[in-house]
Every structure is written in C-alpha cells, then in structure tokens.
Amino acid sequence: MNRRGRRAWRSVFTLYLPVTPFVLFALFPLYFMFVTSLKKNSELYDPTSIPFLIRRGVTFGHYQLLSGDTLFWSWFLNSLLVSLGATIVSVVLGILAAYPLARLRFPGGDSFGVAIFVTYLVPPSLLFLPLTTVVNRLGLSDSLWSLVVTYPTFLVPFCTWLLMGYFRTVPREIEECAMLDGCGRVQTMLRILLPVAVPGVICAALFAFTLSWNEFLYALVFVSPAELKTMTVGVFSELIRGDIYYWGGLMAVAFIGSLPIVIAYVFFLDYYVSGLTAGAVK
Amino acid sequence: MRLDIIAHLQLQTKKAAEVQSRSGHDLTALGPGLGDADLYFDYLADLNDVATDVAPKNGGWLNPDDYLIRGKWKLLPWWQPPFPMAVRTDLLEQIGEKSPDTWEDWLRVGRKGKAIGHPFGTALGHSGDANVTLLSILWSYGGSYVSKDGKTITINSKETRAAMEFVKRLYSEAMDPEVVAWDDASNNRCLNAGKCIAIHNPISAYESAKKDKVVIPGSQKEIADFIDHVHTPKGPAGRKATTGFWCVGIWNFSKNVDLAKDFLRYHFQPDNQNRWVEAGHGFNMPFLTSLTKHSVYKSDRQYRFIPEVAKVTVPPSWPGPTTAASQQVWDLYIIPDMFAQYATGKMTVDQAIAWGEKEMQEIYAGRRRKP
Numbered sequence: 001m002n003r004r005g006r007r008a009w010r011s012v013f014t015l016y017l018p019v020t021p022f023v024l025f026a027l028f029p030l031y032f033m034f035v036t037s038l039k040k041n042s043e044l045y046d047p048t049s050i051p052f053l054i055r056r057g058v059t060f061g062h063y064q065l066l067s068g069d070t071l072f073w074s075w076f077l078n079s080l081l082v083s084l085g086a087t088i089v090s091v092v093l094g095i096l097a098a099y100p101l102a103r104l105r106f107p108g109g110d111s112f113g114v115a116i117f118v119t120y121l122v123p124p125s126l127l128f129l130p131l132t133t134v135v136n137r138l139g140l141s142d143s144l145w146s147l148v149v150t151y152p153t154f155l156v157p158f159c160t161w162l163l164m165g166y167f168r169t170v171p172r173e174i175e176e177c178a179m180l181d182g183c184g185r186v187q188t189m190l191r192i193l194l195p196v197a198v199p200g201v202i203c204a205a206l207f208a209f210t211l212s213w214n215e216f217l218y219a220l221v222f223v224s225p226a227e228l229k230t231m232t233v234g235v236f237s238e239l240i241r242g243d244i245y246y247w248g249g250l251m252a253v254a255f256i257g258s259l260p261i262v263i264a265y266v267f268f269l270d271y272y273v274s275g276l277t278a279g280a281v282k
Numbered sequence: 283m284r285l286d287i288i289a290h291l292q293l294q295t296k297k298a299a300e301v302q303s304r305s306g307h308d309l310t311a312l313g314p315g316l317g318d319a320d321l322y323f324d325y326l327a328d329l330n331d332v333a334t335d336v337a338p339k340n341g342g343w344l345n346p347d348d349y350l351i352r353g354k355w356k357l358l359p360w361w362q363p364p365f366p367m368a369v370r371t372d373l374l375e376q377i378g379e380k381s382p383d384t385w386e387d388w389l390r391v392g393r394k395g396k397a398i399g400h401p402f403g404t405a406l407g408h409s410g411d412a413n414v415t416l417l418s419i420l421w422s423y424g425g426s427y428v429s430k431d432g433k434t435i436t437i438n439s440k441e442t443r444a445a446m447e448f449v450k451r452l453y454s455e456a457m458d459p460e461v462v463a464w465d466d467a468s469n470n471r472c473l474n475a476g477k478c479i480a481i482h483n484p485i486s487a488y489e490s491a492k493k494d495k496v497v498i499p500g501s502q503k504e505i506a507d508f509i510d511h512v513h514t515p516k517g518p519a520g521r522k523a524t525t526g527f528w529c530v531g532i533w534n535f536s537k538n539v540d541l542a543k544d545f546l547r548y549h550f551q552p553d554n555q556n557r558w559v560e561a562g563h564g565f566n567m568p569f570l571t572s573l574t575k576h577s578v579y580k581s582d583r584q585y586r587f588i589p590e591v592a593k594v595t596v597p598p599s600w601p602g603p604t605t606a607a608s609q610q611v612w613d614l615y616i617i618p619d620m621f622a623q624y625a626t627g628k629m630t631v632d633q634a635i636a637w638g639e640k641e642m643q644e645i646y647a648g649r650r651r652k653p
Contacts, residue, residue, distance in 0.1 A: 041494035047475045048499045128295075132303040141305060221299040224286040224307070236289045242363075243411070243466040243483070244490050 030258060037062050037252035044247050062248035072253065074227050075234035080260065082144050082219075082230060083212035086151035090208045091201060093152060094159025099189050101160070102167035103175075113164060120157035124217050127153065135222050146222040147230070151212050158211070159204040166200025167193065202271040210261055231257055283545070290314065290526075294613075300533065301325050308536040309545065312357050314410055314526030315598050316349065317609020319356040327532040327539050329355040329546070336550040341572030348597050349529075349569070351604060357529040358546060359569035361562075363484035364591035365414055365523050366511040372498075373400050373479045373508075385422055385448060385515045388480065392456025395479030402456040403478035405464035405618070406449075406625060410526055412464070412618035415482045417524050417598055420445045420617070422517025427611065427642060428602035433650075435642045437620075438635050441519070446624050446631050448517075453625035462622050476505060484525070485511060485565055488584055513587045514594065523591060524598045528566075567592055607649035616641045 035054060036044065043049050043056045066072040100106070101113050131150055140146040170193055178192045179185075194201065219230040229237065235253045239246040265272065286307065288296050293311060300306030301322060312318040319326060333355040337343050349359045367388065374380070377394040379387075392402025405412040420426065424441035428434065453461065461468075470487035472478035476499045481487065490496075492506035514523040532542045548554065555573055559566065564578045564585040574592055579585040599608030611617070620638035623629040629637065 042496050045471065045475045045494070045496045046499045047477055128299060129302045132299040136303040136305045217295070220288075220292050221295060224288070224296075225284065226286065236292065237287045240289055240291075242290060243470050243486050245467045
C-alpha cells in the first residue's frame, strides 16, 4: 500500500468513523421526517411497524394533500418573503447599531450595549399584546408587513450583539489607515470594515433568517387570512384539526420547511463558522 | 365575508390579542367551555335578540339556562362533540364482555383488555379529553367541584374520594402509565393503532379510521368495522358527561355588530344548520333541540347514542354557573392534575384533594367580582 492509500485508510479511522455518529445524530430528524412523510396512514398508525423503515409501500399522498388541499406553497412563499425582508432590515439596522457601539466612545455606550441585549431577553409572549396595538395603529393588521415590521424587535438586538462582538475583532488600525487616506467614518465602515466583516454579517443574517423562518407567535396573532399565513401557523391551522393530527402531512411540511435552512447553511457554512467563532472569542 | 381557521389550541392567544387591541374579527369562536364569555364579558355584544330569534325556529335551545352569562346572552352556543365510549367490538367479544354500561363495567373491561395487551385509554394529563372524562367520572360518583352558588368549593367530599379511588384502580389495573402524558390526539391514536380496547371520546377517532382505511395490525381488516360507540358510562350517582362547549360571540368593538348578528341569524336558520350537521357527520352537534334529532344520527349505527349522550351533557362547571373562574379551573387542568397525583402515587388521596381545593379556592377568590 502506498503512502496515499495509507493516509486514506488512516483518515477513515481518525476522521470519518469518529464523525459518523455525530452526522447520523444530526441527520436523524431529517431522515425521520422524510420517511414518515412517505408512509401510508395505515402504517403510521400500526404500532408493530418499524418507525424508521417503510414496509408497506411509499405514498406521495401527504405531499399531494399539502399541494392540493391546503395553501402550503403560499405559506411557504409568505415565510420566505417575510424572513428575507425581516432579515435584510434587521441586519442593516444591526450593522448601523453595532458599529458605533463597537467603535465609538460616547457617554452611556456600554449601557446601550447591555440595554440592547436585555431587550433581546424580553420574551415575545410578553410583547405580543402591546405590539398588537402598535400593529393595529400602523394599519398593518392582516398583512405580511406586520411581520416584517415586528420581527426586527427581536432580530435587531440579536444582530447588534453578534455584530458588536465581530466588529471588535477587526483591527482598529486598518480603519485608522483609511481615515488617514481621507475616508470619513461612514466610508470607513462601508469600504473597510464591512468587507472584512462579511463572515460576521452572514452569520447574523443566517441566524436572523432562521429565527424569522421558525417564528410562530407574532405570525399567529398579527395575520389571520389563510392565504397570508406563514408556514408555521398555516400548518397548525390546517393539519391539526381538533384531536386529529395529520402526521404524514406534518412531517412533509417539516421536511420541506427544513430545506431552505439546510441549503442556506450549506452554502454559507464557512462564513458562519468563522463569523460565530470570531465574534465569540474576542 | 371571510372565515379564518385558527387552531383551537391557539384561540386563547388570538382572542387576548384582539381584545387588547380592540380590533380583529367581528365574530369570534369562544371555548372550549362557556367561561370565555365571562372572561371577556365587557367586550362581547349582547345577543339576547339573536338568541330569541334563533330558538323558536330550531325547537328551542337544549338547556337555555346553561348558556346565560351573568344572566345575559353574551354568546350563542354553537356546537358540541358529545363523548360516547368508543370500543373495539372484536376485543370485547374476545374477553367475553357484553354491553358494559357503568364505569365499574369499563374498569373490568379494561382490566381484562390489559391482560391481553389491549388496555383501556383515557388521558390523565393536560388535555381537554382528560378534563372531560375525569369530570364525567367525578359527577357520576356524586362529586362536583363548585356548588350552585358559584362560590363554594365542594371538591373535598367523600364522593370525590370515591371517584379518585376508582380512577386510581382504572389507572393501575386497566391502563398503561403513558396516559399521564397523553394529549387530545393520543387516545384516538391508541384506538386506531389497534392497541386500546376502548376510549372515552367523540366519534373523531372512528371517522379518521374510516377515512384512512386503517387496518387492525397483523390483518387486512379495517378497524373502523370493529369500532362501536355506546353511551357514556354511568356511576353510582347517575350518568353525566361534559364536553367542549364551542360557542360564538361578537366583539362589541367590531364595526359590524349588526351585520355579524344578521350572519348568525342566517347561520342558525334550520336549513343551514341541517346541512352543517350533515357535513360534520354528526361530530358537531348544535345546542338546538330539533337538531339533536337530525337524520344524520340515524344514518350510521355508530351515531345512535350521540343524542343520548348530549342529553346528559352539562357545562364543565356543573352544578355551578359558568364563570371566568370555572374556565380557569378547566384551562389550568386542576381536575386532571388532582386525579393524576393520587393515581400515580405522588400524593395521598387527602393530599391531592387538599391541593385541588386550595388551587380552586385561590382561583375563585382571585376572580371574585366586586359588587
């Protein structure tokens, strides 16, 4: 066996085998959702069936139910639009808030930082009642804008806090060089800091997108028409009817609903890891 | 006209938000239970005129006094899913039982069923089904938790002790321990999975088994063909049951109160109610006398006892009036917790009753209105 072959064998034992249990653990929910979504109802009810295998044939009936009998794809699109809109707004606001808190010295700066973090800790279950009044006065009830406007209440503090940490890892000196060359404060932020801080920004955006994608309470309270519901709420309304749960359909939604998040993380994994760790250790 | 479907578990949140912002829907579902109307009394339009218009056309309200909140029609009772006993006839035959009718009969059935791997199933956890079944047992043994005056907590009685002793035996001899973690869907699943011999539940389990053509495990026989529904059981003190009382009300901050009332008058017209009950396969029984005799209940043998169950169905606060406090007792699952704590051995019977009594007294004291 040559050196390359030996190295490959070694990596099987030192890398692939040790990692396999973790990969299986991480992928298990996705696998279980997918398998369940393809099972016939009669098999789903059978306590003697093996939960992890399909033994009585595959059915796409649950996916057909979603597409034909519910507004699932509208809900999916609504979730996507709201999540993208809220993420863009929140990341922009987060950058604008994090930069001065990380870089500028002004009276109460530290307190502002802590206050923003404390804001993030206020649970939505307390905020939804007063926010309902705000949404109503803005005339945004029963529209997707109500969510784009309210999601930043929990996304901006989070993005700000995360980006503050990341911005502080960027050496101040490169900004000072830019200023010596004639850049103003805003130009320095846009042309020097942000390009360096892309991993942090992507990390914040990924988190913001995930939080928006999974959000339930505000989407339930602020939007009622079936065609405007987001996926999380629509599924609850249509696939849980009293004491009847449409397990196959629910698992199909869970599987499809996971995919955008999975895809986003796969594309931006490297940025995400470096963004998270850089912000975390400094 | 727009109808929005909101899952029943999320209705409380939605209603709280609408009242807070004084905006939202014109009509709102209230329930399960009638207590919502007391909780939101100041925000609901009076429906005396609509209730008076609707009743004569439909043979009158079933039990009109039950639906009055502080003496007023603040809601129209909409529909109820009566709770018969759903039983596997093949298993009943296998264990040599015929026509069980009392709670003691069902304990015996459950004991024999459990011995052959088919236990009895009723939730003892935080679910509407647990509230319904345990209140039914409590009343059937002569107990109650609040008196007619709506103030005196009556849970500490020898009748309650008898009911709790019965449930402890039911739990330990006839059921599996998993029932303390059951939600509303669990007993349906247990019956349709071919495991449970019987469950105390509306006809939804049967309907979904029929629709999905669920088979008995290990055979090709459809399980729906072996499910029957019989009367809700009786106890030493008689036969009583409750259920989710689903009602409808109109927010008084709505800009369309009169239109909403007109819609209710339209919806409660006999023809529309007839079609509505038919479409619901008998699951949704209106609180209107003539509708309890609807032909749908004769269209399938499975439905034959549903009108009978409806006759013995009372509001969850019985014999006390419906109040926000009674709704809170329901929403906080005080009754299921009290029964479960004794049944599972966490508390003695006296401790469990004392705990339940204290919880209820605090709830009723906290909700007491100033004169």
